[in-house]
Amino acid sequence: MIMRPGQQLLLPANPFFIWFSLIVAMLANMLPLGRTPWMPDLVALTLVFWSVHQPLRIGIGAAFLFGIAMDVHQATLLGQHALAYTALSFFAITIHRRLLWFTVPSQAVQVLPLFFASHAIELAIRLIAGGMFPGVSIMLAPVIEALLWPVVSIILLAPQRRAPDPDENRPL
Template sequence: MIMRPGQQLLLPANPFFIWFSLLCALLLNMLPFGRVAWMPDILAITLVFWSVHQPLRVGIGAAFLFGICMDVHQASLLGQHALAYTALTFFAITIHRRLLWFTVPSQAVQVLPLFLAAHAIELAIRMIAGGIFPGTSLLLAPVIEAALWPVVTVALLAPQRRAPDPDENRPL
């Protein structure tokens, strides 16, 4: 792959770190913060991140399983989060090559429609099943998720930025 000028060469991602970060995001989503509509979905951000950076390791099947776990945890309609996460992961994998050419703040703008679509899918399924409309504060969640994209990018790429063999003659 051709890299942008000035882009740092990254080490390969450790599969254990990928799945550990996804499990941590799942547990973070399961913390009892209360049910507010504007709360960002950390698992969705992490799924999109790894779908963009490692599409062969984190795919639609993993998104479906994490979605089922979230549906069971929140006692929501079975498949609500699963459908939203699978659609989110599908579109993230679809745009992953183009997305990596942008800077991280530009990537945040590019993934905002993905997060909007995922929340729209969840809302549509909830409304079809006879749920109540959570209010316009639901529109804050995708914006907060897009704003968290740079933070998640720095945190999850940190283990890959280490120099494997530092040498004064070969700085990486």
């Protein structure tokens, strides 16, 4: 792949770190803070990140499993999060080559429609099943997730940015 000038060459992603970050995001979503409509979905954010950066390691199957786990935890309609996460992962994998050419703030703007679509899928399934509309504040969650994209990018790419053998004579 052709790199932009000044872009740092990254080390390969450790599969253990990828799965660890997904499990930590799921545990953070499971904290008993109360599920408010504007609260960002950290599992969705982490799934999109790894689907963009490592599409061969994290795919639609992993998104489905994490979606089922979130459905069971939140006692929602079984498949609600699973469908939203699989659609989110599919579209993230679809745009991953184009998305990586942009800067991180531009990436955040471009993943915003993905997060809106994911929350719209969850909301549609909830309303079809007879649930109540949570309010207009549900539209804040995708915006907060897009604002968290640069923070997540810095945190999750940090282990790949360190030099394998630091030396003052080699810039890599």
